[in-house]
Amino acid sequence: MAGSKKILGERLESGQYNENTSEHLHRYAMVMDLCRDKVVMDIACGDGYGSNLMAQKAAKVIGVDISDEAVLSARDKYRRANLEYKVGSADKIPAPDSTIDVLISFETLEHHDRHDEMMQEIKRVLVPGGLCIISTPDKLVYTDK
Secondary structure: OOOOOOOOOOOOOOOOOOOOHHHHHHHHHHHOHHHOOOEEEEEOOOOOHHHHHHOOOOOEEEEEEOOHHHHHHHHHHOOOOOEEEEEOEOOEOOOOOOOEEEEEEEOOHHHOOOHHHHHHHHHHHEEEEEEEEEEOOOHHHHHHO
16 A cells, blocks of 8 residues: 555654665664663654664664654554553653663654653663763754755
């Protein structure tokens, strides 16, 4: 049913190839070894392709997105025993305290203004010594130019 799929907003989805595809895939490739045998959370996971990639090496991956539709799509598209998807936001992360080893959030900060709340939530859910990896577009390249 080509052409009938609804695009889930401003997000890169699997099967969609454009100038951002390579950048997104490289971000996930860079963190794969850091996820090995860890409990990983992917905030703003979109349709779940990155969470699915990390689940190849992680003990467990939890993909989180604010969009119900994105989470339903991810659950339908990617299924692994160590992979789950939840609806949630960056400032209200759906996880108990001190349960996440590695928290990934790629291309999220530019979409909201609750950065302080997000950082407090990340601090709450990470285990002591846990790792947070965030990326956001370069303002000069993606905005000013």
